[in-house]
Amino acid sequence: MSDDEKIMAQCIRLAKKGKGFVSPNPLVGSVVIKGNKIIGRGYHKKYGDAHAEVNAIADAEKKGFNVKGAELFVNLEPCAHKGKTSSCAEFIASKKIKRVVIGMKDPFIKVNGKGIEILKKNAIEVSCGVLVNECRELNKFFIKYVTKKLPYVTLKIAQSIDGKIALNNFESKYITGEASRKAVHKLRSEYDAVLIGKNTAVKDNPSLTVRDVKGRDPIRLVIDRKNTLPPELNLFTDSNRDKTFVITGKSAAERKTHKYLIRMSDDSKEFKVKDILKLLYKFKLNSILVEGGSKLFSQFLKEGMFDEIYFFIAPVIIGNGISPFDSIKIDSLKDKEVLLKEYISILDNDILIKYRKCLQE
Numbered sequence: 001m002s003d004d005e006k007i008m009a010q011c012i013r014l015a016k017k018g019k020g021f022v023s024p025n026p027l028v029g030s031v032v033i034k035g036n037k038i039i040g041r042g043y044h045k046k047y048g049d050a051h052a053e054v055n056a057i058a059d060a061e062k063k064g065f066n067v068k069g070a071e072l073f074v075n076l077e078p079c080a081h082k083g084k085t086s087s088c089a090e091f092i093a094s095k096k097i098k099r100v101v102i103g104m105k106d107p108f109i110k111v112n113g114k115g116i117e118i119l120k121k122n123a124i125e126v127s128c129g130v131l132v133n134e135c136r137e138l139n140k141f142f143i144k145y146v147t148k149k150l151p152y153v154t155l156k157i158a159q160s161i162d163g164k165i166a167l168n169n170f171e172s173k174y175i176t177g178e179a180s181r182k183a184v185h186k187l188r189s190e191y192d193a194v195l196i197g198k199n200t201a202v203k204d205n206p207s208l209t210v211r212d213v214k215g216r217d218p219i220r221l222v223i224d225r226k227n228t229l230p231p232e233l234n235l236f237t238d239s240n241r242d243k244t245f246v247i248t249g250k251s252a253a254e255r256k257t258h259k260y261l262i263r264m265s266d267d268s269k270e271f272k273v274k275d276i277l278k279l280l281y282k283f284k285l286n287s288i289l290v291e292g293g294s295k296l297f298s299q300f301l302k303e304g305m306f307d308e309i310y311f312f313i314a315p316v317i318i319g320n321g322i323s324p325f326d327s328i329k330i331d332s333l334k335d336k337e338v339l340l341k342e343y344i345s346i347l348d349n350d351i352l353i354k355y356r357k358c359l360q361e
Contacts (some may be wrong), residue, residue: 004053004073004101007031008040008130011075011103012138014043014052019190020216021046024286026076026106028140030056030088034070039063042263053078057095075103075135077128080114081158089115093122098353102133108146124278141192142309144270145286150277152287153305155297156184157324159311164321165294170203180312182212187310189215191289193280197296208291219285220244223296225271227252227261247276273305298327301337306357309339313351 001009014029022028022044030052040063042055050058053074060067078088078100082085090101100119105128106112119126136143139164141152159165160174166172174181188194189210200206201222208220215242222229226247229236235244236258245260252264262279264271280288290300300306330336348354 003143004127004130007033007338008075008101008103009134009202010038011052011073012134014041015075015138018025018044018046023047023141023192024145024284026139028052028074028076030072030074032056032065032066032067032070034060034065037062037069039065040067043256046060051079051088051153053092054271057092069098070098071101073096073101075138077104077111077113078115078119079106079111080118082108087118089118093119093124099125099127099195101130102126103130104110104128104132104139109144110213122294140307144202145281147284149281150274151280151285152155153277153290153300154187154191154288154306155171155291155300155306155309156187156312157297157309158184158314159324160261160314160316160321162317162319163323164318165324166322167318168321170199170322172204173309175316175318176312176350177348180314180350180352181316183347183352184312185210185212187289188216188218189213191287192216192285193219193221193288193292195221195223195288195296197231198222199227199295201233201235202290202294203293205234206291207238207240209240217243218289221246221262221274221280221288223271225249225252225254225268227257229258231258246281247271270299271300273303277305292324294322294324294326301325301328304357308342308357309355310352311355312347313353315349341351 007360010031011029011192015027016059018027025047029043031038040060042052044052056066072092080087080089080093129255144150144152173267209217220235220243224246224335245262246258247262249264249267251267253261257258338358342354342356344353
């Protein structure tokens with residue numbers, strides 16, 4: 001690993017501290033070096049607050065260092081536009097930084113090379129493309145959000161070793177063990193929202209909060225086309241009830257059954273997943289964790305509207321029960337869904353397998 005890559009790895013580690021707090025902005029970390037010594041570190045801490053580069057320079061100056069002639073490292077191209085904060089590229093130029101090392105170009109249309117252009121116009125040496133794959137993985141939510149105008153979608157499936165997510169009577173608490181549940185809570189804390197279907201809300205009466213790890217609770221979304229969910233569910237009565245939104249039909253939304261309703265544009269017998277995701281994009285949600293049930297998992301798979309799947313697999317055998325994709329029916333193996341394995345992890349007695357969607361050529 002080169003010296004530039006080592007410092008970029010530090011930027012990535014810093015950026016991860018912002019998980020769950022900066023959305024829909026990207027995760028960004030920055031390091032300032034002068035005389036082969038790190039003099040400042042910073043990361044984007046919260047949406048609307050100062051960006052990583054500003055924080056890193058402020059950290060250096062607070063310690064008494066003059067950043068003129070220094071090198072600045074950042075995992076994403078400095079912004080070129082003014083929004084809730086001023087242009088980072090112009091700010092860096094005003095500080096007479098000598099060299100800027102960038103992990104990857106920002107795909108957002110208002111930046112996308114414009115930040116680099118500002119730096120170069122101010123006679124700053126720019127190196128771009130350092131640990132680019134790691135930088136892309138770090139900001140996969142943001143990249144899809146600004147390029148596809150859709151949130152990033154992950155399916156979370158907890159199942160028995162014989163592929164069942166519940167008994168036929170819908171009982172499912174708890175198939176997996178404590179370590180798996182802790183990992184799920186950590187996942188929740190990193191996503192903007194958790195999405196479930198009506199059956200899961202009624203049968204499981206889940207809380208969908210973050211309890212076993214530190215982190216913020218996600219927004220809770222329930223699809224209920226006819227807007228008939230019972231008001232006594234945990235989602236509507238616990239301390240996070242103001243973070244629960246019901247996605248319902250146009251006509252059904254006229255019945256003010258629940259406080260927060262997200263109205264679809266029609267009264268279809270079955271909402272299209274893509275239409276739901278387009279609507280959630282408008283609410284500035286850049287990542288969705290889908291937690292069931294079988295019908296909803298099947299819809300996302302059938303429409304190809306997912307990016308990755310986490311399978312939490314417990315060493316238990318259920319036999320006759322409900323499978324995660326029960327609503328999928330294919331007549332030929334040539335139509336099977338093929339996934340790309342990313343990694344396998346052991347969680348005490350359970351196994352976690354993470355798969356990515358295979359991109360069609």
